[in-house]
Amino acid sequence: MSLTQKPRVVVIGGGFAGIQFIRKLDKSIFDVLLIDKVNHHQFQPLFYQVATSQIEPASISFPMRNIFRGNLSVQIRLTEVERIDTTARKVHTGIGAFDYDYLVIAAGCRSNFFGNNHLASHVFTLKSTYDAITIRNHILMTFERTITAPPEEKDFYQTLVIVGAGPTGVELAGAFAEIRKQVLPKDYPRIDFSRFAIYLVEGSAHTLNNMSDSSRKASRRYLEKMGVRLVTNTFVKDYDGDTLQLSNGECIRAKTVIWAAGVTGNRIEGLPAEVQAPGNRIRVSRTNAVAGLERVFAVGDIAYMETPKYPKGHPQVANVAINQARNLANNFSRRLKGWPERQYEYTDLGSMATIGRNKAVVDFPFLRFKGLFAWFVWMFLHLMLILSVRNRLVIFINWAWLYLTKNTSLRLILMPEGKLKEQVPRHQTTGNKEYHRNGAEVVDVACL
Numbered sequence: 095m096s097l098t099q100k101p102r103v104v105v106i107g108g109g110f111a112g113i114q115f116i117r118k119l120d121k122s123i124f125d126v127l128l129i130d131k132v133n134h135h136q137f138q139p140l141f142y143q144v145a146t147s148q149i150e151p152a153s154i155s156f157p158m159r160n161i162f163r164g165n166l167s168v169q170i171r172l173t174e175v176e177r178i179d180t181t182a183r184k185v186h187t188g189i190g191a192f193d194y195d196y197l198v199i200a201a202g203c204r205s206n207f208f209g210n211n212h213l214a215s216h217v218f219t220l221k222s223t224y225d226a227i228t229i230r231n232h233i234l235m236t237f238e239r240t241i242t243a244p245p246e247e248k249d250f251y252q253t254l255v256i257v258g259a260g261p262t263g264v265e266l267a268g269a270f271a272e273i274r275k276q277v278l279p280k281d282y283p284r285i286d287f288s289r290f291a292i293y294l295v296e297g298s299a300h301t302l303n304n305m306s307d308s309s310r311k312a313s314r315r316y317l318e319k320m321g322v323r324l325v326t327n328t329f330v331k332d333y334d335g336d337t338l339q340l341s342n343g344e345c346i347r348a349k350t351v352i353w354a355a356g357v358t359g360n361r362i363e364g365l366p367a368e369v370q371a372p373g374n375r376i377r378v379s380r381t382n383a384v385a386g387l388e389r390v391f392a393v394g395d396i397a398y399m400e401t402p403k404y405p406k407g408h409p410q411v412a413n414v415a416i417n418q419a420r421n422l423a424n425n426f427s428r429r430l431k432g433w434p435e436r437q438y439e440y441t442d443l444g445s446m447a448t449i450g451r452n453k454a455v456v457d458f459p460f461l462r463f464k465g466l467f468a469w470f471v472w473m474f475l476h477l478m479l480i481l482s483v484r485n486r487l488v489i490f491i492n493w494a495w496l497y498l499t500k501n502t503s504l505r506l507i508l509m510p511e512g513k514l515k516e517q518v519p520r521h522q523t524t525g526n527k528e529y530h531r532n533g534a535e536v537v538d539v540a541c542l
């Protein structure tokens with residue numbers, strides 16, 4: 095750092111923690127370099143609505159250059175961080191190395207496959223807007239394929255398995271059950287949607303394991319009523335793109351498996367082994383300083399902070415990421431002023447999940463409720479978390495439209511043409527009839 099320049103803070107990751115930290119940091123004192131491998135901040139809690147064609151990807155993705163537009167103290171580089179050198183104070187990336195005076199690691203998490211690489215290459219994940227669009231494309235393609243698939247294969251295409259009954263799994267299952275009933279039959283009148291099977295597989299005994307007993311029970315009831323097949327106390331052993339093997343000995347043939355069964359930290363090379371914490375997280379102090387390293391901090395999902403209230407680390411949720419980041423930004427100014435830094439502690443304001451139209455469960459510290467009112471509370475609080483007023487409005491209009499018409503116009507399959515050809519079963523058409531390559535007749539396509 096030269097005497098004329100402001101100290102440079104390099105932030106790895108523009109998720110909830112990274113963005114909040116930069117917003118709150120006093121930029122008259124510090125310059126910021128934000129490095130992210132994607133060019134937009136992603137609102138993960140609503141990924142499942144993109145995957146189920148309920149909202150547009152653009153309404154939950156915020157270009158980082160737009161967030162910090164006009165702020166000359168914030169620079170952005172679009173690249174993946176490969177390695178950190180804490181001795182030379184450098185961050186090595188795909189486009190070169192960057193010096194830092196202070197480093198804030200806010201790299202978040204990725205899906206955890208518990209070492210099963212075979213399974214990992216065949217399942218879908220929901221950790222980015224791109225993942226959500228991929229699921230949307232794939233699901234819509236499976237219905238296109240169902241139309242022309244031979245009768246014995248139709249069930250395979252129409253079987254969807256979601257693994258993990260935490261909030262993401264439950265919300266996905268509920269949303270798919272909803273569009274199975276309300277939306278898809280109108281698009282595909284010749285498909286028998288009573289055969290569209292939605293499984294939710296969970297290793298523990300309950301759905302929404304981290305919520306109250308009443309919310310667990312209510313979510314189970316809601317899902318069962320909506321026709322979701324719950325398989326609890328069961329682990330997934332393997333999946334080869336065709337057949338899912340379960341620990342209870344059962345096998346399910348399914349074209350689609352979505353993995354929502356846990357996360358692990360996006361660790362970056364170069365940190366000493368001593369700071370490794372459970373879940374691939376980085377061990378930090380109560381002020382988010384990385385243990386034993388000078389000028390290096392970690393915040394959000396990647397940070398592992400033990401406190402008397404949370405001796406096994408905080409839950410990996412948006413509120414923790416946002417509040418840790420705010421505290422850290424304040425501490426940066428306090429430190430320069432010679433004031434004591436503030437230690438972080440999480441005040442749990444509750445958790446919630448929605449299971450479908452008019453159905454949600456809410457656990458506040460002082461109150462628990464479910465049903466229509468909970469659903470409105472869920473929608474309101476999620477809308478408030480959305481970054482821009484424009485996007486809030488777009489999402490609100492989408493939700494209102496869906497509620498009133500039970501329809502959206504977002505069911506686009508967007509993929510390169512070559513890929514599209516691969517996915518559609520090859521067949522020949524003669525008059526009103528279609529034939530598979532193997533000669534079997536396909537249903538009367540003129541009516542579809």
Ligand SMILES: Cc1cc2nc3c(=O)[nH]c(=O)nc-3n(C[C@H](O)[C@H](O)[C@H](O)COP(=O)(O)OP(=O)(O)OC[C@H]3O[C@@H](n4cnc5c(N)ncnc54)[C@H](O)[C@@H]3O)c2cc1C
Pocket residue numbers: 106107108109110111112129130131132134135136138139140141142173174175176200201202203220221261262360362393394395396410411412413415
């Ligand atoms: C499907 C889903 C639903 C969720 N629902 C909820 C919910 O309802 N309520 C709730 O409170 N929480 C929810 N969460 C959890 C919440 O989204 C996370 O706790 C939160 O995003 C953590 O913020 P973060 O800033 O630590 O990480 P993230 O938001 O994950 O941001 C990490 C950023 O780092 C970038 N990055 C990672 N590695 C590198 C690298 N090597 N180089 C460059 N950039 C990198 C990523 O591109 C990303 O932009 C949900 C999560 C998911 C996946």
